[in-house]
Amino acid sequence: MIAITGGGTGGHLAIAKAIKEELNRRGIKPIYIGSTSGQDKSWFENDDGFEASYFLESQGIVNKKGLTKLFSLLNIIRSAFTCKKLFAKHHIHAIFSVGGYSAAPASIGALLLGRPLYIHEQNAIHGKLNAVLKPFAKAFFSSYDTQATYTNYPVNQIFFTLAKEHHTLQTIIFLGGSQGAAFINQLALKMAKILHKDGISIIHQTGIKEFATIQDFYKQEGIPADVFAFSKEIANKLRHADFAISRSGASTLWELCAAKIPALFIPYPHAAANHQYFNAKVLEEKNLALLLEQKELYDVEEVYQKIKTLDLNKISQELDTMIQPNGAKEIVDTILQTLPKE
Numbered sequence: 001m002i003a004i005t006g007g008g009t010g011g012h013l014a015i016a017k018a019i020k021e022e023l024n025r026r027g028i029k030p031i032y033i034g035s036t037s038g039q040d041k042s043w044f045e046n047d048d049g050f051e052a053s054y055f056l057e058s059q060g061i062v063n064k065k066g067l068t069k070l071f072s073l074l075n076i077i078r079s080a081f082t083c084k085k086l087f088a089k090h091h092i093h094a095i096f097s098v099g100g101y102s103a104a105p106a107s108i109g110a111l112l113l114g115r116p117l118y119i120h121e122q123n124a125i126h127g128k129l130n131a132v133l134k135p136f137a138k139a140f141f142s143s144y145d146t147q148a149t150y151t152n153y154p155v156n157q158i159f160f161t162l163a164k165e166h167h168t169l170q171t172i173i174f175l176g177g178s179q180g181a182a183f184i185n186q187l188a189l190k191m192a193k194i195l196h197k198d199g200i201s202i203i204h205q206t207g208i209k210e211f212a213t214i215q216d217f218y219k220q221e222g223i224p225a226d227v228f229a230f231s232k233e234i235a236n237k238l239r240h241a242d243f244a245i246s247r248s249g250a251s252t253l254w255e256l257c258a259a260k261i262p263a264l265f266i267p268y269p270h271a272a273a274n275h276q277y278f279n280a281k282v283l284e285e286k287n288l289a290l291l292l293e294q295k296e297l298y299d300v301e302e303v304y305q306k307i308k309t310l311d312l313n314k315i316s317q318e319l320d321t322m323i324q325p326n327g328a329k330e331i332v333d334t335i336l337q338t339l340p341k342e
Contacts, residue, residue: 006103008038083109122250124278154328159258248280
């Protein structure tokens with residue numbers, strides 16, 4: 001039996017879901033151990049692809065100070081011993097971590113119990129927990145670390161089915177992630193009239209908080225747009241897009257690569273260690289994406305001109321050299337092949 005742990009944000013949880021689904025295809029139901037904080041429960045509380053799901057009261061310690069940091073650390077250690085009991089109850093032989101503070105108790109519990117720990121790092125800059133635990137891991141997976149055990153990214157196969165060459169700019173999709181992004185929302189509204197005038201269709205993921213306001217804007221301006229707060233069927237939205245304007249969280253970035261959709265990436269400036277910037281930098285250095293920081297985006301006309309000058313056909317042809325199908329399969333193969341013999 002295998003335990004999957006970690007989460008907090010959609011990027012972490014998308015990896016957990018991909019590995020869970022690959023295990024399910026092989027007739028294996030793992031358990032999940034996450035946190036009561038973050039998005040863990042909303043993703044996996046009622047997911048019958050897991051034999052059981054547990055949500056512990058774990059919290060991050062990176063930005064905490066003094067007694068608050070000490071109490072958080074003690075709570076993680078206490079929860080690690082809880083995980084040891086869960087491992088015994090479910091006969092867990094290996095723990096797969098996607099990182100984030102949600103992963104701390106089960107990852108530390110794995111080391112305490114001597115169970116092999118496998119880690120996936122989504123981003124170009126290692127998360128603090130992953131960096132600490134990497135030397136103790138049985139295998140380390142990363143699409144950015146050339147010394148990793150495996151460098152492909154576990155993207156859902158549906159995104160590869162969307163792959164096609166894009167010759168002309170007909171539809172732009174704005175993506176702010178599962179929580180939405182106020183900056184990208186405002187950029188979309190500033191560009192909407194320009195795009196509409198040029199006959200460019202708009203798809204806009206707003207996040208829940210600003211959905212009603214933005215939907216009203218398009219109606220009032222008479223601009224037809226596919227506006228939605230959030231959709232787990234994002235692939236169906238991407239199917240119609242020729243270009244994306246997006247944050248550069250790892251899962252979204254690699255999903256766009258798999259779908260061969262060129263993009264302008266606008267990193268979230270407050271992401272830990274500015275990791276979203278470095279995620280997108282890998283593509284920008286290969287001339288496969290535009291990368292602009294928020295502070296550079298003061299002239300929407302100039303941004304639009306940058307997009308219009310891109311060779312969408314060339315970029316879409318070359319994006320699929322960055323990622324290959326079956327990332328989750330390769331990771332699960334590695335885990336199962338290296339499990340200790342009973």
